[in-house]
Each structure stands twice: as structure tokens, then as C-alpha cells.
Amino acid sequence: MATALSPVDVAQRLGAGLLSFPVTPFAADLAFDETQYRSNLDWLCGYDVAGLFAAGGTGEFFSLTPAEVARVVGVAVAETNGRVPVLAGAGYGTAIACEMAQAAEKAGADGLLLLPPYLVGSEQDGLSAHIEAVCRSTGLGVIVYNRDNAVIGPDALARLCEKLPNLVGYKDGIGDIELMTRVYSRLGDRLTYIGGLPTAETFALPYLEMGVTTYSSAVFNFVPGFALDFYAAVRRRDRAAVAQGLRDFILPLIEIRNRRKGYAVSIIKAGMRVVGRDSGPVRHPLTDLTAAEQAELAALVARISPAQALAAE
Numbered sequence: 547m548a549t550a551l552s553p554v555d556v557a558q559r560l561g562a563g564l565l566s567f568p569v570t571p572f573a574a575d576l577a578f579d580e581t582q583y584r585s586n587l588d589w590l591c592g593y594d595v596a597g598l599f600a601a602g603g604t605g606e607f608f609s610l611t612p613a614e615v616a617r618v619v620g621v622a623v624a625e626t627n628g629r630v631p632v633l634a635g636a637g638y639g640t641a642i643a644c645e646m647a648q649a650a651e652k653a654g655a656d657g658l659l660l661l662p663p664y665l666v667g668s669e670q671d672g673l674s675a676h677i678e679a680v681c682r683s684t685g686l687g688v689i690v691y692n693r694d695n696a697v698i699g700p701d702a703l704a705r706l707c708e709k710l711p712n713l714v715g716y717k718d719g720i721g722d723i724e725l726m727t728r729v730y731s732r733l734g735d736r737l738t739y740i741g742g743l744p745t746a747e748t749f750a751l752p753y754l755e756m757g758v759t760t761y762s763s764a765v766f767n768f769v770p771g772f773a774l775d776f777y778a779a780v781r782r783r784d785r786a787a788v789a790q791g792l793r794d795f796i797l798p799l800i801e802i803r804n805r806r807k808g809y810a811v812s813i814i815k816a817g818m819r820v821v822g823r824d825s826g827p828v829r830h831p832l833t834d835l836t837a838a839e840q841a842e843l844a845a846l847v848a849r850i851s852p853a854q855a856l857a858a859e
């Protein structure tokens with residue numbers, strides 16, 4: 547977007563709307579398909595979202611090289627052209643994450659999503675030092691993604707927030723209600739909170755009650771109208787509409803997603819094929835849905851009707 551928005555402005559803006567996590571399209575030979583990516587982003591920019599996270603988890607960050615991440619982010623900045631703030635994935639070890647942060651800043655991103663360090667578990671002081679180094683390497687706002695091997699607790703997070711003004715967000719992919727409650731009680735409005743469990747719609751309404759005002763919607767990739775209607779229902783605390791969206795679409799989708807490891811991402815790429823936006827296969831070690839599973843997904847999408855799936859433009 548390359549605006550003069552401060553890290554805090556970006557974070558506040560993110561907290562006030564739904565967040566898009568676009569898939570990264572690949573050609574049959576698994577090379578990045580820039581043309582399809584641009585087309586997808588241009589289409590999604592017609593919908594009202596608060597931020598677009600290029601090369602996030604759904605964007606197969608883990609299978610991209612650092613050079614590819616920089617390219618994907620640069621393309622996202624160019625294609626969105628100020629229509630929506632662009633946040634970039636960064637991660638792996640501290641040195642690589644700092645390089646990625648700097649590359650994203652150079653590419654014109656508006657902020658960063660710091661994914662967990664590669665593979666190792668860590669104690670709070672080590673994880674804090676990692677987060678601090680990344681924050682200090684960039685002027686961009688940083689959202690820390692708590693997930694798997696990287697869980698920063700309220701005490702360490704509070705210490706980091708005191709010294710790092712550009713630590714602006716906390717994305718939760720853990721689903722520990724006590725932890726989330728402790729973090730929000732401790733830090734309140736100091737941070738923007740993002741729900742980031744797989745298929746985040748599932749948890750959106752209860753999370754709202756814990757101070758988590760937004761979430762990363764992977765299904766927004768292929769049913770953007772449904773995703774925005776669902777988000778609006780969550781924000782107005784319309785329990786009946788949320789329950790219907792869960793019953794009609796999200797919970798049956800999760801049933802397919804749960805069949806094989808890695809399907810949280812694969813099912814989104816299958817969804818792209820269903821709506822005529824084929825964004826290619828997933829990269830290994832992920833595997834694509836079978837033809838039969840994709841047909842099940844297509845039936846689900848048909849059930850919420852094209853109007854409901856794609857409306858709200």
C-alpha cells in the first residue's frame with residue numbers, strides 16, 4: 547500500500563474488518579503463477595476486507611523460498627495498489643526472519659505476520675529475543691502468530707510491548723481459552739487480536755467475547771460473499787445467522803478438511819478450482835483433495851448458492 551499509515555494505524559484498521567489470506571497459485575510444474583495470483587487479488591479487492599496477508603499459512607509460506615516470499619509480497623503490493631493494506635509473512639530462524647522483514651518493507655508491505663521459527667521448541671526468553679530482533683529489524687508493524695512450537699505468554703508479551711512500539715498484533719492459532727483471556731486481560735487495547743485457528747470462522751463468535759475482533763478467513767478465497775456475511779453476523783452477535791453458516795457450510799467443510807493432514811490449505815485450493823479460479827496444486831509435503839472430495843466440496847458450495855457465496859461485492 548506504501549501509505550503513511552503508522553504500524554498502530556494499520557493494526558487498528560485490521561481489527562475492524564475481515565482479513566484475507568490469499569492462496570499462492572502454482573503452475574503444474576509448481577512454479578509461482580503470478581498471472582493467476584494477480585487475477586485472484588484483483589477479484590478479492592472488490593470485496594471489503596481490512597487487510598490482505600501475502601504468503602501467510604494459507605499462502606503456503608512454508609513451501610516458498612525467501613526470494614519467492616519477497617516476490618509474492620511485491621506482486622501483492624503492486625496488484626492491490628493501495629486498495630487494501632498488505633501484510634507479509636516472515637519466519638524461520640531469527641536471521642532469515644529479519645531478512646524477510648526487510649525485504650517486505652522494501653517491497654512496500656504495510657506490516658508483517660511473524661510465523662513460528664522453524665521446528666524447534668523454545669522457552670519464553672528465547673522466543674522473546676527472537677521476536678524482539680525481528681521487530682527491531684524493521685519499521686513495519688509486527689503481528690506475532692502464536693501457533694504450534696511458538697507460544698508467547700502474557701508476561702513475556704507485556705515486556706515486549708513495553709519496549710517495542712511496532713509490536714502491534716497477536717494472532718492466536720492455539721485455541722487455549724485461558725491463555726487468550728490472560729493475554730487480553732493483561733494487554734487490552736495495546737494490541738489487535740486476530741483469530742487464526744484453522745478455519746477460523748468456527749471460533750469467531752466465542753473469540754469475539756474474548757476481545758478478538760477479527761480473524762484470518764481462508765474460505766474468503768473462494769466464497770468471499772459468504773465469508774463477509776458470516777463476519778458481519780459475528781460482529782453483530784447474530785447467533786442464529788452464525789449457527790446457520792456453521793451448519794450449512796463451515797462444519798461440513800471441516801469434516802472434509804479433517805480427513806488428511808494438511809487439508810486446511812489443500813481444501814482452499816480445491817475451493818478455488820470449484821469456483822473457476824484454478825490456482826494449481828499445493829506444494830509437497832501437502833497433498834491435494836481427491837476428485838471425489840472436491841466434488842463434495844463443490845456440492846457444499848452449491849448449497850450456499852452462487853449468490854450467497856459470491857455476493858457482498
Ligand SMILES: O=C([O-])C(=O)C[C@H](O)[C@@H](O)C(=O)[O-]
Nearest residue numbers: 602603604744745746762764
Ligand atoms: O496464515 C494463515 O493462512 C492462517 O492464519 C490460517 C488460516 O487463515 C486460518 O485462520 C483459516 O484456515 O481460516
